[in-house]
Amino acid sequence: NGRVLFNEIPTGLPVAGRTTVYDASQTIDLDSVPLNGGFLVKTLVLSIDPYMRGKMRDPSVKSYSPPYFTGEPLSNYGVGVILRSENAAVKPGSHVYSHAFLFQEYFVANDASAFTVLENKENLPWSTYVGVCGMPGQTAHHAWREFAHPQKGDVAFVTTGAGPVGATVIQLAKKDGLKVIASAGSDEKVEFMKSLGADVVFNYKTEKTADVLQREGPINIYWDNVGGETFEAAIDAAAPRARFIECGMISAYNGQAPYYVKNLVLIVGKQLKISGFIVMDLFAKHLAEFYREIPAAVARGEIKYLEDRKLGLEHAGEAIVDVQTGRNKGKSVIVVAQE
Numbered sequence: 001n002g003r004v005l006f007n008e009i010p011t012g013l014p015v016a017g018r019t020t021v022y023d024a025s026q027t028i029d030l031d032s033v034p035l036n037g038g039f040l041v042k043t044l045v046l047s048i049d050p051y052m053r054g055k056m057r058d059p060s061v062k063s064y065s066p067p068y069f070t071g072e073p074l075s076n077y078g079v080g081v082i083l084r085s086e087n088a089a090v091k092p093g094s095h096v097y098s099h100a101f102l103f104q105e106y107f108v109a110n111d112a113s114a115f116t117v118l119e120n121k122e123n124l125p126w127s128t129y130v131g132v133c134g135m136p137g138q139t140a141h142h143a144w145r146e147f148a149h150p151q152k153g154d155v156a157f158v159t160t161g162a163g164p165v166g167a168t169v170i171q172l173a174k175k176d177g178l179k180v181i182a183s184a185g186s187d188e189k190v191e192f193m194k195s196l197g198a199d200v201v202f203n204y205k206t207e208k209t210a211d212v213l214q215r216e217g218p219i220n221i222y223w224d225n226v227g228g229e230t231f232e233a234a235i236d237a238a239a240p241r242a243r244f245i246e247c248g249m250i251s252a253y254n255g256q257a258p259y260y261v262k263n264l265v266l267i268v269g270k271q272l273k274i275s276g277f278i279v280m281d282l283f284a285k286h287l288a289e290f291y292r293e294i295p296a297a298v299a300r301g302e303i304k305y306l307e308d309r310k311l312g313l314e315h316a317g318e319a320i321v322d323v324q325t326g327r328n329k330g331k332s333v334i335v336v337a338q339e
């Protein structure tokens with residue numbers, strides 16, 4: 001039973017093999033492991049998300065998401081299949097989605113309320129349920145519906161546009177008929193954003209965000225996934241009463257840059273509406289609609305997605321670093337087992 005343990009709190013970027021370690025020493029007898037009223041899950045796919053870095057902290061520091069503990073397996077969103085169950089709500093053979101997957105090939109869980117049985121009527125790859133049809137897709141959909149208030153003629157600027165959140169936002173903004181400016185960190189990612197229909201695409205490493213926004217703006221909607229200088233450039237380029245959707249600030253997750261933004265005073269005069277959010281808080285209002293609409297739209301090819309798949313749990317440590325540094329090309333998933 002391979003697994004990935006949290007080993008050491010990182011100071012800057014996480015390091016595979018040090019921050020996290022792959023451990024193959026544990027054995028689980030699948031036929032006899034005690035379930036104590038719970039169920040045995042075989043992990044098929046695990047999601048690697050930017051917010052996992054925030055869980056790698058001193059556990060005494062409070063945050064919206066609980067910390068990882070050293071010596072214990074990592075946990076995150078995943079999809080798996082139930083092998084055995086002593087809980088009537090979770091039947092053997094069914095596929096489940098949860099944020100409570102352990103980074104283990106097999107694990108026993110007890111809290112059925114944390115697991116959603118996936119019907120997957122559209123017969124999509126299971127990995128989509130941690131990407132475009134899972135938490136990142138929900139982040140894009142829920143916050144766009146809640147905070148964007150798109151108007152005819154609006155211009156939207158989307159950052160990290162090649163990742164699962166940004167790529168979905170680009171497509172929702174295009175469906176609403178907006179002009180979309182989108183940025184990412186490589187020419188290959190720029191091509192992908194173009195294929196999604198974004199009108200103006202650029203590599204922020206070779207072209208200055210402020211220059212592009214000055215040329216193509218002003219902007220009415222800013223989708224922030226990066227913070228820092230980009231946030232600052234968006235404030236400068238904002239139209240009066242622009243909506244800022246503060247989804248993430250990855251440019252500082254690893255302590256590389258300050259969160260400091262110099263031109264906050266413009267928020268007053270421009271009457272900007274700045275909305276930070278945590279996706280879980282939007283589930284009650286938007287999740288049912290999401291599951292009614294998005295998997296079917298993905299199956300029809302109306303919403304496109306790109307995945308960066310790594311085969312085998314032993315690659316989880318590298319994948320975590322890749323997502324923090326931009327080496328991932330699309331939604332980062334670990335394929336732990338095929339079925």
Ligand code: NDP
Pocket residue numbers: 049050051135136139160161162163164165166183184185186189225226246247248249250251252277278279280322323324325326327328330331332
């Ligand atoms: P991605 O797959 O887009 O991965 C993160 C990307 O961030 C990298 O690929 C990289 O892309 C970019 N990046 C890394 N470092 C920097 C930097 N210094 N400056 C600019 N860009 C950088 O991730 P997701 O689509 O899953 O998540 C996107 C954002 O959404 C994250 O900020 C995440 O924290 C946030 N989020 C927030 C949620 C919420 O509830 N508020 C829920 C889910 C996600 P590139 O090559 O383009 O630089």
